[in-house]
Amino acid sequence: MIDFWLPAGLLLLVAMSFLLVPLLRGRKAQAEEDRTALNVALYQERVAELQAQQAAGTLTAEQLAAGQAEAARELLADAEREEAVQRRLGQWLPLASALLVPVLGLGLYLHWGGLEQVNQTRELAQMAPRSMSEMTERLEQSVKSRPEDPEGWYFLGRTYMAQERAADAAKAFAEAVRLAGREPALLGQWAQAQYFAQNKQWSESLQQLTDEALQADPEEVTSLGLLGIAGYEAGRYADAVRYWERLVAALPAEDPSREAIQSGIARARQQLGDAAPVVEAAPAPAAASLKVRVELDAALKDKVQPGDAVFVFARALSGPPMPLAVKRLTVADLPVEVSLSDSDAMMPQLKLSKFPQVQLVARVSRAGNATAGEWIGRSAGVSSQSTEQQSVRISEADQR
Structure with a gap:
């Protein structure tokens, strides 16, 4: 975690410098200037009062001199007391600030920060999954950290089905339905x-x-x-054919599963004793193909790395949240x-081709995660x- 805490510590030092440097450099000089101005103003006010009393005949010249001397002594004593107080504050206030800032910052991060997500992203970025079980573990971690992401639950369900874990897949698809x-x-x-x-x-x-x-x-x-x-498993061959x-x-028309399905239809017809030829399928909708130019905003060039994954995909404007077509590139491309x-x-x-309106999306993900990234x-x-x-144009922070 040193690659996280070291930058965090450096940022903390920078933040403290904004607090301490002006405080240490300017606070004493400004305080002394303000204190001196106040004491001089009080001294001048006292002397003016004495002079007014002497002019009115209530004070003699000797009493005026004595009053002025007393005012001067009070001015000197006040200055000495203020200097002592300033000295004590100057010793403790910067130290208290230096201790409070990191403690407060750490407390706020532990409460609202995303240390767990940082750890997960680092682990995902270190190496690509080497097996289906490792991919499953990562998807499970993803939905645990982001339980409100329907795409994560959907891909986890598909992975479970590939592993013949139908019960777990049913639970994952149930969450995807709840969210999407x-x-x-x-x-x-x-x-x-x-x-x-x-x-x-x-x-x-x-x-x-x-239904x-x-x-x-x-x-x-x-x-x-x-x-x-x-229908076929239950012996309802007419339903299976239908x-x-x-x-x-x-x-x-180009779907590779069509041949297998037509073979299934033929077997079901044989079970029914129906020798009628298999009805050819109706013409399929015209295949869709979208040309997309993907660019990176100039302001992000220093914030990404050439090897960061870029996922370009289309998803239905009105329909399932899962991507319809996907291609993976890198920032270097x-x-x-x-x-x-x-x-x-x-x-x-x-x-x-099954969805009339789609949205095109390009996502940069340093961890290689198609459902979450940085930009x-x-x-x-x-x-x-x-x-x-x-x-x-890739230009916004990914808030998902």
């Missing part, structure tokens, strides 16, 4: 995780989730695929022109079918 809302894609993922966590036993709650997802989005592919699987045919129609298309989709069911740039809403080059 009941988006159809999230409901489908949640239902799928619950289905496998329940040993492929269909239930009324799963039916309600998939809700398909009511909001009739082409929600996870729900369609899950209903087809559940849902899988809808799924094939919703998938882009900027400025750069990239293309985001359906082939860059993180999930087959979440493609650019960010965002575009206004753009059409996913736009052919014009879009521009994103």
Whole structure:
């Protein structure tokens, strides 16, 4: 932690210098000047009173001289007392200030600071994850430190599913739904995780989730695929064919999973004794491809490092919060022109072409975390079918 505490200590010394240097240099001189001016004014006022009394005939010349001498002695005595007090204050006040500033600063940081987040960022930046289990641990740490981040919970759920930890994935997707809302894609993922966590036993709650997802989005592919699987496993082959045919129609023409799904449809038809040929899917929507120029604001060039990760992604303006298409670069690559298309989709069911309006985002993350970083740039809403080059300038602090 020396790379954190050393700069913090240096900043503290600078802050103390602003307090102590003027105090030590100017306080004594200013105090002496003010004290002397006050005492002289009092002395002059007393002498003027004595002279007025002597002019009025109430004091003799000898009494005037005696009064002036007494006023002079009081002026001298006051000066000596003030000097002693100033000497005592000058010894203790700077020392008390020097002790109070670091103690107060440390207390405020421990209460409101982010030492845990600093430690986590340092650990993430030291090395990339070398295995799926290490990636899982980091995602678990991320949602623990940022429990209100729906993207973190979503990616954790996907990771759990890849590890066949369906029960844990269901809990993660439940949190993502709670935070991001009941988006159809999230409901489908949640239902799928619950289905496998329940040993492929269909239930009324799963039916309600998939019905809700398909009511909001009739082409929600996870729900369609899950209903087809559940129908096939339960011997309801007609339902399997019906849902899988809808799924094939919703998938882009280049999707590699189309062939496997059509094979499943053929097997289900064989079980039904139906020799009719498989119906070809309806034409898929035109594939989307956005051209984006990403630039770094000149004011940030001294605040980033060439090796810092840059994530360029598109997300739906109205829809799931997860990125639809992502590319990873580094600060050294900027400025750069990239293309985001359906082939860059993180999930087959979440493609650019399925969402009419998207927002383009570029995030700088020294820790290599796509969901949180130091600097960010965002575009206004753009059409996913736009052919014009879009521009994103990274210029703001990432407040997520």
